[in-house]
Amino acid sequence: MAIVLGAIADDFTGATDLANNLVRAGMRCVQAIGVPTAETDIGDVDAVVVALKTRSCPSGEAVKESLAALEWLQARGARQIFFKYCSTFDSTDAGNIGPVADALLERLRATQTERLGGTQTVMVPAFPANGRTVYQGHLFVGDRLLNESGMEHHPLNPMTDADLVRFLGRQTPHAVGLAARPVLARGVDVTRAHLRSLAEQGVRHVICDTLDEDDLAVLAEALVDYPLVTGGSGLGQALPEQYRRRGWLDEVSEPGRLSPAAGGALVLSGSCSRATLGQVDHFLEHHPGFALDPLALAEDDSHLTEAMAFAREQLADGAPVLVYASAEPERVREAQAALGVERAGEQVEQAMGQLARTLVDEGVGRLVVAGGETSGAVVSALGIRQLRIGGQIDPGVPWTQAPWPGREAPLSLALKSGNFGAEDFFTRAFTVLEELTAEEGSA
């Protein structure tokens, strides 16, 4: 059966975030890891989110992989394509949001110019449930502008400009415009007319203001016929209702119940975001943890061996254990100065991948990973191809499951976006998993 929505996410946590919102809004959705093959059986679903690791790679690579995902989704009959990136617009002057959006639109344009939005796309990064809003084209995280939110210290893509019209303008040769709040406040017809008039003026990308769920509902209705929409998972919350109104979806599907979870509980954290740093501190007040040092990792294998031994010992005691590289900006800068930005990140990501692979093989069955790039490294090292989405721990972060060869219980995985989750996330996640997987009537 044809799918309604085909999404291409530029990182793995972002993909689960979008899949979570689609499931919560009543769509049957799976998350594919990487571009599936022609033979992949995705089952009977309404939406597929293809998770790529293209946020920080060279833009040519990001474009190539995104187009491959588009081709696969089009072959499944997707009516609308959604390019999912971070609600904090994570990217650099070199890309990858502009280049990927341009390439997807070009490819879709070849067949769909006549359709509403056939020559234009929109940028809707907001996720009001998690405090990400956009006003007059400026992105806010809570009550701070993006460039004062802590994101200015991001290890890979420091966000130093909150003006998205200006910022995106550096990533694309095409005109960037704005659909500002006063336009949205006048309703769907005025918003559509505004978008059309921008298209007539040659504006290809429209940054959309969004303060709340009502704005998302207006945008979803105005954009439901666009071949390509782009943004954060907030828009994903609002689109399914529009698909139902169009008759593309029959019903509101209930999320399926996750299978009982088993095995050791491990947290791997490579995010250096403010929220994650608080979550690491909170976890360490209650449970043991091991701090990975990228400089020591770069020297020889002994640091990783030590981390592995530490984790094994704690897991044998039945305690949840944390291994983290998460560090304050000053320490990240030191590691980057010594190793280079790319190599510092790679050291950590490779170590996280090896820890996950070995410890899951040895019996870990419940795994929380913090950070998008980190999750990409871990899930790739585990060789997982598809994730089933379960209930959420905090907005944007669901528990997911994948079958694990040779074991009755699947591997339970929570991929946490760097900046998401309450302070007690790393401890509470395991309690939530128990609740989500308890037999009916025993929870």
Ligand SMILES: Nc1ncnc2c1ncn2[C@@H]1O[C@H](COP(=O)(O)OP(=O)(O)O)[C@@H](O)[C@H]1O
């Ligand atoms: N102590 C550290 N020094 C340098 N780089 C680090 C350190 N800890 C983590 N990193 C790297 O920083 C990046 C964090 O990105 P990511 O995992 O996507 O987190 P977030 O979701 O917060 O963006 C990863 O590439 C990770 O390997």
Ligand SMILES: O=C(O)[C@@H](O)C(=O)COP(=O)(O)O
């Ligand atoms: O939209 C969001 O904020 C998230 O879904 C997301 O993409 C997070 O990325 P990381 O913070 O890099 O995990």
